[in-house]
Amino acid sequence: MGIQQKLYCTNQLKWFIALILFASTGSAYxxxxxxxxxxxxxxxxxxxxxxxxxxxxxxxxxxxxxxxxxxxxxxxxxxxxxxxxxxxxxxxxxxxxxxxxxxxxxxxxxxxxxxxxxxxxxxxxxxxxxxxxxxxxxxxxxxxxxxxLKDSSAFNIAPASINTSGSELGTCYLDNGVVFSSTSIGDKKADARLASNNLPFLDLFFAKEPEAGQLVDPKPFAYKIKTEYNDGPVAYDPVEGLLYVTRFAPQKAGADEAKDVFHLQLIVAEKKSGTWDFKDFFFLNSPNYSVAHASVSADGQVIYFVSDMPGGYGGYDIYFCYKKKDGEWSNPYNVGPVVNTRKNELFPFIASDGLLYFASKGHRGLGGYDIYVASPANGVFNSVRNVGYPINSTKDDVAFTLDSTSARGYFSTNRVNNNGYYDIFSLELNFIPITIKGVVKEADSKEVIPGVVIEILDQDGKNIGDATSREDGSFSCLINKIPEITLVAKSDSHESLKKAIDLSSLKPNEELILEVFLYKKQVLLIK
Structure with a gap:
C-alpha cells in the first residue's frame, strides 16, 4: 500500500471515528x-x-x-x-x-x-x-x-353492567332506579375533552333497577339542567321532592390570569310537568370556594355536603344544615374533627339508620380514598371506622350509597384498571349485626326467672337466634338485622310470650334492651 493510500485510509478512519463520536455526543446531549x-x-x-x-x-x-x-x-x-x-x-x-x-x-x-x-x-x-x-x-x-384486607363476609360486591370504557361515578336512588354520572354512555365524540384524563365531561343518566343491584337501560337524565362541564353527583330530598345537583361553576378569574377558575356548586332542581328543571342555586354557593356532594336525610330535616370554605380543618370538610321552622336551611355547621381531617373528605351519604358514610384521604386506610362510616351519639359523630375490604381497595373508593333498608347500595371505584377511570359497583350487606338482650322477670313479683328459652323468629317464622336466661334472668342474642322480628319466650313454669318487635330504627352493632314479663301458669285443681 502506498503512502498516499495509507494517509487516505487513516484520514477516512479518523473521519469515521469523529462521526461516531459526534453522533454519540449529540445523542448524549x-x-x-x-x-x-x-x-x-x-x-x-x-x-x-x-x-x-x-x-x-x-x-x-x-x-x-x-x-x-x-x-x-x-x-x-x-x-x-x-x-x-x-x-x-x-x-x-x-x-x-x-x-x-x-x-x-x-x-x-x-x-x-x-x-x-x-x-x-x-x-x-x-x-x-x-x-x-x-x-x-x-x-x-x-x-x-x-x-x-381480610376478606369480609359482611359484603358482596359486583361491577354494574352499565359500566363503560370511560368513567361511571356516583349513584342516587330515584323512582325505582338510580341516577348516576357517566363520561361515555351514548355518542359523546363531539364533547369537549378533559385535559387530565382525555375523557368527555360527566353527564347525568338514569338507569332502571328491576332487581337490587341490577341496573339496565341507561338514558340521559334531566337535559334541562345539563351543562358543558361535569354534572353530578345528585342527592334526592324525599320530603320536598327536590334534587341537589353538583356541577362546575366557572368564574372568570382576574384579568391578569386570563383563565377560568372552577369551583363546584350545588343547584336545586324540581320536577315540572314530568321534567326535571332548574329551581334555584343552593344558598351557600360562593365564587370563592366550592359547595358540593349533597346528601339529604330520609326525613328531609338535614342536608350534608362538602366545602372548602374558610374555617375548616383542611381541604374539603363535611358540613350540615338543619331545616328551620320556616322551612329554610340553617347556617352551616362543620361535623367536627372526628370526621374531618387536614385532607379531603368527600361524598357524604347519610343512611336511613343515621350512619354517615364518606370518602377520605385523611384517615388511615388501604390507599387513595377509602370509605368510612361515622356513628352518631347524642347528635354528634364521635367515632369513625374504615368499612374495610372488599368495599375499600388500594385505589380510590368513593360515593357509597345505600337504599332505604341500609342493606343494599352502590359505590364507585377506580380499582379495575390503571387509567384512573371509575366504575360503579353494587354492594349488599350480608350481615348487619345487632344484639337483642334483656332480663326475664315474673310479671307480678318482678323477680328474675332463669332457664327461660328465648327464640328470635324472622317474618316467615324461621328461627334466626336463641338464648336461655341466666341465673340473674339476663339473656343476649346476636342476630342479623331484619325489619321486624318475633320474640318468643318459653318456660315450664310460666305462660309463653310471643311479641312482634320493629328493628328498622336500629343501627349496625346497636343493642336492643328489653324487659320480658311472664305470668305464672295457673294450676288447675280437680276435686
Whole structure:
C-alpha cells in the first residue's frame, strides 16, 4: 500500500471515528437535555409530563438510578402505586439502591396490599437503619392494613353492567332506579375533552333497577339542567321532592390570569310537568370556594355536603344544615374533627339508620380514598371506622350509597384498571349485626326467672337466634338485622310470650334492651 493510500485510509478512519463520536455526543446531549426537562417538570410537580419524559429517556440509559427512582417517585406522588412498584422493582434488579429505598419500596408494596412483602423490605431497612423512628409506626400500619384486607363476609360486591370504557361515578336512588354520572354512555365524540384524563365531561343518566343491584337501560337524565362541564353527583330530598345537583361553576378569574377558575356548586332542581328543571342555586354557593356532594336525610330535616370554605380543618370538610321552622336551611355547621381531617373528605351519604358514610384521604386506610362510616351519639359523630375490604381497595373508593333498608347500595371505584377511570359497583350487606338482650322477670313479683328459652323468629317464622336466661334472668342474642322480628319466650313454669318487635330504627352493632314479663301458669285443681 502506498503512502498516499495509507494517509487516505487513516484520514477516512479518523473521519469515521469523529462521526461516531459526534453522533454519540449529540445523542448524549439530547438525552441530557431530555432528562433536564423531565427534572424541571418533576420539580414543578407536573408529574404526568415528567413521567412521559423520563420514560422516553429510560431506554437510552436503562441503568440510570436517577431516571428509575424519579419514575418511581413521580408515579407514587400521583397515586399510581402499581407503576411505582414496577420502577422500584427495577431499581432493586439493577442493584443500585440506598438504604431509604428499602423503606420507600416497603410503603409502596403496602399501598398495593402486599403486606408480607412490605414487612420483608421494612425488616431489611431496619437492619440498615436500626432505631429509625419511622419503623414502629410503619410496622403498626402494616398490621392495620393486614386486618383491613381480610376478606369480609359482611359484603358482596359486583361491577354494574352499565359500566363503560370511560368513567361511571356516583349513584342516587330515584323512582325505582338510580341516577348516576357517566363520561361515555351514548355518542359523546363531539364533547369537549378533559385535559387530565382525555375523557368527555360527566353527564347525568338514569338507569332502571328491576332487581337490587341490577341496573339496565341507561338514558340521559334531566337535559334541562345539563351543562358543558361535569354534572353530578345528585342527592334526592324525599320530603320536598327536590334534587341537589353538583356541577362546575366557572368564574372568570382576574384579568391578569386570563383563565377560568372552577369551583363546584350545588343547584336545586324540581320536577315540572314530568321534567326535571332548574329551581334555584343552593344558598351557600360562593365564587370563592366550592359547595358540593349533597346528601339529604330520609326525613328531609338535614342536608350534608362538602366545602372548602374558610374555617375548616383542611381541604374539603363535611358540613350540615338543619331545616328551620320556616322551612329554610340553617347556617352551616362543620361535623367536627372526628370526621374531618387536614385532607379531603368527600361524598357524604347519610343512611336511613343515621350512619354517615364518606370518602377520605385523611384517615388511615388501604390507599387513595377509602370509605368510612361515622356513628352518631347524642347528635354528634364521635367515632369513625374504615368499612374495610372488599368495599375499600388500594385505589380510590368513593360515593357509597345505600337504599332505604341500609342493606343494599352502590359505590364507585377506580380499582379495575390503571387509567384512573371509575366504575360503579353494587354492594349488599350480608350481615348487619345487632344484639337483642334483656332480663326475664315474673310479671307480678318482678323477680328474675332463669332457664327461660328465648327464640328470635324472622317474618316467615324461621328461627334466626336463641338464648336461655341466666341465673340473674339476663339473656343476649346476636342476630342479623331484619325489619321486624318475633320474640318468643318459653318456660315450664310460666305462660309463653310471643311479641312482634320493629328493628328498622336500629343501627349496625346497636343493642336492643328489653324487659320480658311472664305470668305464672295457673294450676288447675280437680276435686
Amino acid at each position: 439530547g438525552q441530557d437535555k431530555l432528562v433536564k426537562s423531565a427534572d424541571h417538570k418533576f420539580k414543578s410537580r407536573n408529574y404526568e409530563k415528567a413521567i412521559e419524559l423520563y420514560e422516553e429517556a429510560y431506554p437510552h440509559n436503562p441503568g440510570s438510578y436517577k431516571i428509575i427512582k424519579k419514575l418511581a417517585l413521580a408515579n407514587d406522588r400521583i397515586g399510581n402505586s402499581g407503576e411505582a412498584e414496577k420502577w422500584m422493582s427495577k431499581l432493586f434488579e439493577i442493584g443500585r439502591v440506598v438504604s431509604h429505598d428499602y423503606y420507600m419500596y416497603s410503603m409502596i408494596l403496602l399501598h398495593n396490599g402486599k403486606c408480607l412483602e412490605a414487612n420483608e423490605y421494612l425488616n431489611k431497612y431496619e437492619g440498615l437503619k436500626p432505631g429509625d423512628k419511622k419503623i414502629p409506626k410503619a410496622k403498626e400500619e402494616i398490621e392495620y392494613i393486614r386486618n383491613l
